[in-house]
Structure formats: structure tokens, C-alpha cells
Amino acid sequence: MVDLVLDLDTGIDDAIALSIAAKDKGINLLGVTCTYGNVTVEESAYNTLSLLSLLHREDVPVYIGRNRSLLSSSPYTPREAGRKIHGKYGSGDIKLKESPRKPEPISAKAFLTSLMKEREDITIVTTGPMTNLASILIDEPSLSKWKGKIVFMGGALTVRGNVNHFAEANIYKDPESAKTVLESGLDITMIGLDVTERTRLYRKDAEKWKEKGSELGLTLGSLLDYYLDNTLGMDETYVHDPSAVITVLHPEYFTFLPFPLTVETEGIDRGRVIIDDKRLLSRKGEIKVALDVNRRLLEGFLADIEKYL
């Protein structure tokens, strides 16, 4: 059983990742910290609380994180493209029901900092910009010696980006944070577009979820329908954030190679994850980069999600 914290910008694929983490017997979900990206940080918390209630996981605490990138002076407002893919509120063409629960009174940063100081046997999975984690490493540099594991969904090392030719959306929204985390020396696994665009969720998955008839099944099915219509506009779409959670449960589905990574913060490459050639000789602080995935196994896992609904 893996003790896990999720750091989410809860849009649609984040919602599917959350459902897996909340329901799979192999994961003990300790909490969700919220970030901005697909939605504002407040909307991320709203969606997360609502989904946790549908998932009957009101026991999982939710914390609000920083509302902007490291260098930004104003709160992040989602871009047109993000609103199109995830919907006006990050939940397709519906607004999720408001949960009676509220976020916890302490910040995501305070929660994660004390958890990291207390325990080293946990995994943190991030599926949005890595601002919460970077803020911690900047304020508490000794935590770069932390022995726990980080898995992040983001970056595109061997394939083109999805914001522009070079950059993937989560890294692009806060390149300085991503650079801080990737250069930290922590135990990090990268689940980038290199693998997430090699697998698919299908219209038939949405149909099966809706057929379950439960509020959760109907909601997740409608979210996936919207996502299918607004990503590739076909009956299949990429598997970004769920892949990061599935890696924790089934690392054997993926092929990893170790590289020292950094992030370009200048010029047209801003937001691009690259191999840090300054560290190629020492190979210090290498990150496990997922470069291939067994499509049959991963899609087989996803086809089985209906058991949670």
C-alpha cells in the first residue's frame, strides 16, 4: 500500500486520476493539495471536494495551494484553451455539486512541509504546475534531502509539446517552479507526453461508466465525454494525469531511463524540459523518465476502472 498525496489542478483528467487514487486498494490517499492550471486554485479545491464526496472519501483532507506561478504578481486565470478542454469550471458542461465540506484551514504548503518533515515513506504525485512543491523547496532547502518520492505529470522530452512545439502545459505555466523541483536532487519520476500520448481513453469507457447508473459513474462518464469532444475531437483521447497515478501502482507498465533534467526558462524554448548537459558527466540528481508504456496493460487497467463506480 502506497501512502500518497495528490497535488491537482482539478480538471477532467485530474478527476480521473483522483478517482483511481481514492478508490484503488493499493493507495492510501493522505490528502489532496490544490494548485491552479486547468482552473483557478479555488475551483480546483471546489471540484476536488465535490468529487471526493461522490467517491465517498469525505475523510480525505483538501488543502488550497498557491494561486499563481513563482514569478507572477497576480492570481492565475485559466487560458481560453484550458477552459475549452476542461470546461468553464473544469468539469465539462456541468458544474459539480458543492460539497458541504470546506478546504482545511492550513495551506497546502504548510500541510506538505510538515508531512515531509515527519515522514519519508510517502509519494507525492503532481498533475499541474509544481508551484506548491517549489515554494517548499525554496523556503526549506534542507527538504531537498527528503527521501520520499515525487511523480510528476508534465514535460515532453522526446516528443513535441502541447502548448507549442517545445513546452507541455503543466511546465509552461510555471517553468521556474519546475526547474527548482527538477534540479533539487529529490527522487523524481517524470510522466510526460512521451508516454501519456501513447495510450488512450475511449468513448466506450465513458459509455460503460454512465451505464453504471451511480452518481459517480454518470458524472465521470459525462466528464470523459466532454474531454473526448474537446481534446482530439474523436472517440479516443490521451491519458495524461491518470498515467501518473497508475505509475505508482504499476511501474512495470512503463520503461524508464535516468537523465539529469532541467527546464529552459528563456526564449522560445521557455517551459521546455531538457537534459541538463552540465550534469551529464556527474549524472547527479537523475530523474526516472518514462519513455515507453505498455499500451495493452495500461488501457486494460483503465478499462477496469468501472469497478470503482
Ligand code: RIB
Ligand atoms: O499537458 C497535460 C496536462 O495539462 C494535464 O495535467 C492536464 O490536466 C493539464 O493540466
Ligand code: CA
Ligand atoms: Ca492536470
